[in-house]
Amino acid sequence: MTLVLLLLTGLSPVQALDRGQRGVQGDHSIAGPASAAVTDVAAASASTGRVGGSDRYATSAAISRRAFPKGAEVVYLARGDEFADAVAGGMLTDGPILLVRPCGAVPSAVKREISRLAPRQVIALGGVGAVCEKTLRAAAAGRSTDRIAGEGRYDTAAFISERAYPAHTEEPVFTEEPVYIASGTAYADAVAAGSLTDGPVLLVRPDGSFPRSVLIELSRVLPNTAVGLGGSTVVADATLEQLPYADQRPDRVHGRNRYETAATIAGRAFPEAPSTVYLARGDTLADAVAAGVLTDGPVLLVNRRCGALPASVATYLSLVTPDRVLALGGPSAVCDDTLQAASAAARPGQEPVSTQVAASGGQSCAVTAAGAVRCWGSNSSGALGDGTTTDSATPVSVTGLGPGSARSVALGGAFGCGLTTDGAVRCWGSNHDGTLGGPYGSHSTVPVDIPRLGAGTTVQLTTGRKHACAVTITGATRCWGSNSSSQLGIGMEKGGSTIMPSLVSGLGPGTTRQVDANHLSTCATRTDGAAQCWGANVVGALGDGTQVERNRPSQVSGLGTGTTAQVSVGVHGGCAVTAGGAVRCWGDNAQGELGYPHEGGGQYWSLVPVEVATLGAGSTIAVDASGSGFNCALSSLSATVCWGANSDGTLGTGSSGASRPTPGPVDGLGRGTTVRVATGYAHACAVTTEGQVRCWGDNSYGQIGDGTFDQRVSPVRVVP
Template structure:
């Protein structure tokens, strides 16, 4: 998950604007298809930061676009791009995650690479020097997953260990130390049962193989879900449930899904990003009564989730039309994105949102001030438009 400073502070409502969206989508697709220089190859992994987006195509090449002020695109420059540009010559990229203004990716050989903003050591290369091209993180070749936050990064290895690095002012590294920054990976505890991790702005959560959920770091809005507003310097278990299958950290809130298909959120709720009405919550609250959720993604103050029917729903901050409902009205209940039932996933929804479909095509919408939608313009898009790549 990616964050930036504080510019961004899942009860299911049926969208009433499907007809409007269908018209808008048709218009947008017509514009995109008019560009004969672009094609739409399938993607296997996508990551979106505050103002940039990156994707791994099926051929395992890496492409990025959008803001590049701090080198977050990794193309060796600090030049913004409004259409996808290939990053290096490697065709071995496996997965990605984007922080606010940096990006990290794992290759098929298990090595981990990061690039972009490194002011807090979040690139993990032992320095605080910004990088405009991917730099390898340590010498390990057993990285399994990575999550990039605002100023800190966490990752799991194939042996089930968990590692974090970067900014630690709010104990978001989970290492029990008050050290301000750590510029290289440090192991979080001694457990070897970590299955996945998510980094928020100043807090972190992770799921273990037995289905328990753990969080640590800043708790000023209840984002740790442990029932109070006291920060934790080491992982603290969230409740007693052993059915957590996934978790995602937003700016100051967190959402997760359980194996029975229920959806839960907690933390800050100023924009309705918890998918319920009311104020912040310090423990998980169920979003509606449905049991048909397959996955959820949290960004700045917006969240999106996919259903078992392959529908896509978003809620929370809508200031740049990222909920694609034809308005800029914030929503405290999931709002459906069009009528499509072919959505596979969404990616770190913030002021812009991207989602992939079951044919592995990539679609983006919302804020486009930095060209992060990849359509060759900087015009905001009110509905999903397919991303084309250079032929």
């Protein structure tokens, strides 16, 4: 309900899963001497280094030394000048992938590494045209050899999948996990997917069709969903939708380019912030292709421009702040200036988190200036996140979200969600419609991780009554939970729900600046400045001039490109702050929440936005329309103003009773007093310039937070 924007040094979202154990032998400590896998960069900080050699072959050997310091039972050989087989080999984790030429002498660095590893077996990936028999025998040096190959790259990928995910019984290998679908001709996305461990990566033809060998492998693993790697121009929507045996809607891991896709994959593969992040060239891929065996961090792709980082890479690093950033390959691949830029992005010196507040039906929560989450009010289904179901009229600490852990908090009907400092989403409370990202019908009194929204993935979070949405680092919108009124916006027929954060139709990478959810509707501000809404549309809640329910984003009338700074959706309406700082609202007007009085016999609502009296150009910074029949706004003078229903003292005027259609001041929150404001169902809260939280209105569950259950018609300070 309450909208919170995460500000990363003024950048837009684009600028600004439990990981399975892999079969890597030994630890990942850094080998020591000059010939070791990691060497320090001259004049670089302690947090940077390189895993590389003189060429791609030597770099694959260096990666092997880092991943398998104590040797390996098996070694895989892949062609180093064409990556089709090596890409699919990223699924293999029981031994390194070493690059060789199609035929001829084995590179000396590779030969030395095989000797050090002392494997029992050397296996070629692909047919004799990829790694000829002479090269295989020379590399094996008398050891056992084998080959994983089909008639082409598609067959080979299917056979590699069978080796990587063997069936131990006659039952399917997977029942709850996905299969990743990548292009067999565009490798960049599949290369970055080497760190994904929860399902195989299979290749499709350029025309989007599945080769017979891939269909056979799909029937063996029986995935629950298909996940495309890259955008629809790389793997078409129709390709994902025709996947046999899938029982969940197809998903996609992608960005506007390979660099954003790699950052998105990193967040999916490492739900907890990794200690190490690797950088590799995204235009050549030669060094990244052998890096799938590295288990302590993802591979992010960078471009050839020395010293410049893709925006998604900089944002990811600023969120997860890894201890170490390592370049794959020599300075000609990833130059020292690029490595240093990444090191700086990983420690951006962000300002401390400021106090932030959220409100819903019977709860309130705040992120303290120290970055901890505290909640108060009704604790039905564990909505306060403190490990109990006991109501509290004073703030209690949310378990696991202590000092330094949180950036923002949002509250739904009987659940809450927090956005952590490392860019992950964690939720607690009711899970009747999958709002906690797990099996339906359960609840949790403490925060749990939301799948697909791990560390480094998310920059903004919002919640509705029984659904939630997030803006990713690439500027895409994902929603999950109830879809009873099409409020997820994912294009599916109304009804049901989904536990997996799913892409909103038309709001993929690069599209979304901000999203806000409430009751049965959702709205978003696009990066082009347009406002769109979807879901229930009773009395014009979507502002598109109709009362037609929408399962995809619909344009708010009059709020097209370049018009909108922020949008907020309410129970039966919404409001927006225009680019010029004015407020326009739409929907229900029974209590004067549109900013003009409702005259007997007149219109109770407006299907399109109308200007709110006294809140013209330059007047407003932010608006919150989450209240039931009332709205509040933060003025450009740092004051709180509210209008609409006042039956519970929601306008904060010192009395309750008749509604007020004209925005007016809240007691004690005049000019220069306020930095944030949030509305719940029948109460509201504000953060003062002194960092205090003050609330007013209904207090039936202790949601005012002053230690009582007494209605408050003027703001009172929440107990510290």
